[in-house]
Amino acid sequence: MSIIHELTKKTALPPMFPCRQHFSRDRLEISDIPSHLKTRLDQEKFRSRLRPGMSIAVTAGSRGISNLPLILRTLVDYLAAMGAKPFIVPAMGSHGGATAAGQLEMLEALGITEETMGCPLRSSMAVKQIGRTKEGHDVFIDEIAAGADGIIAVNRIKPHTAYAGPYGSGIMKMLTIGLGKQAGAESCHAWGFEVLSRLVPAYGQVILDHAPVLFAVGIIENPYDETCRLVPLLNEEIAGQEPLLQEEARRQMPRIYIEQADVLIVDSMGKNYSGFGMDPNITGRAGSGFPMPGLNPQRLGVLDLTAVSHGNGEGVGMADFITRRLFNKLDLEKVYANCVTALSFAGGRIPIIAENDQDLIRLAVQSCVGIDRRQPRIIRISNTLHLEHICVSAALAAEAGQHPKIDIEGEAQPWSFDRQGNLTDLCRA
DSSP: OOOHHHHHTTTOOEEEEEEEEEOOOOOOOGHHHHHHHHHHHHHHHHHOOOOOOOEEEEESSOOOOOTHHHHHHHHHHHHHTTTTTEEEEEETTTTTTGGGGHHHOOOOOOOOOHHHHHHOBBOOOOOOOEEOTTTOEEEEEEEEHSSSEEEEEEEHHHHHHHSSSSBBBSSHHIIIIIIHHHHHHHHHHHTTTTTTTHHHHHHHHHHHHHHHHHEEEEEETTSSSSSEEEEEEEHHHHHHHHHHHHHHHHHHHOOOOOOOEEEEEEBOOOOOTTTTOOOOHHHHHHHOOOOSSOOSSSSEEOOBBBBGGTOTTGGGGSSSSSEEEHHHOHHHHHHHHHHHHHHHHGGOOOOOOSHHHHHHHHHHHHHSSSSSSTTTTEEEESSSSSEEEEEEEEHHHHHHHTTTEEEESOOBBOOOOTTOOOOSSSSOO
């Protein structure tokens, strides 16, 4: 038995109530996405930017964006029907271990391959300096994309996980840090998160002015991780329209309606949920040190890392405790590549490691200070992206039951562990 097990074995865990949170569900049906996007692209202002035979680089990032393969394939098919020659370039900064092969591997895990896209995938970490900002910062983009006749950026628009500003995770960031590859991301991050909200649009504007960016496709998702809107924007519309779309995206974000908890247990973290593994807008913990609007529990424990993260557990340092199986899945070279590029190292620190789920949850409760350990306030979630279904301890049941957007869906259930001390059930996503 581990020392953590011996020290915490007498800590009782309260039963948990399954709850359902209700969010707005405006969405596009999956079957309607191709016609919806094609109709918007078929406007003269977009068609006029295309001509037969032109090579067009379409960006694909590392995020688990809902319906991304379908959106990209629809765009590729539309461009091909217009006589263009589209191809896809990974646009994910230093992700994938900052290697061309690693970035293709990440796209494959998301279902983006030459077979599914019907066009070539061209991956390289080589970059071209495209210009300089007014403050003298060098701006880089993917060399292959820079050599194309046109570039179309595709990305989900939502608030950033480490800083606040009108341009979060969206088109400008895709151009600046995603398409900038490791060199571009490092150049932008070199000045720290304190000024990143200003540098992202500054770098992005240089790319819009000097690279062959034709237009972009912004994706807005609803709180259920479903495609809500697809918004094509001309090069000259991006800077002005993205802040408005980000505010729309902010209103669409899910959240945990309960405002305070002693312990938050997250079943899994991963790059497909957030660039930081766990969205600080939900947990309240950001490696940049900036205050975030999320829960910010006294203790945060994480049980697992998604397979599609390929070992990149950047953001793990925001947890207080992780399991041994999560630790064993970490590829520290990939984690450190992100940390060094971003010059932000808190997310790469290793928390205390528990041998199993039971030891972790007990330790999280026992280590809290100033709480009623007989009635700890615990919330369990599947991940920070899917928050419709959560579990709360008895101490939070009354608050949950009184909230107009939370339903308690059944009787309290005890924690169920197998012989290895791991949970036998998953929190519903």
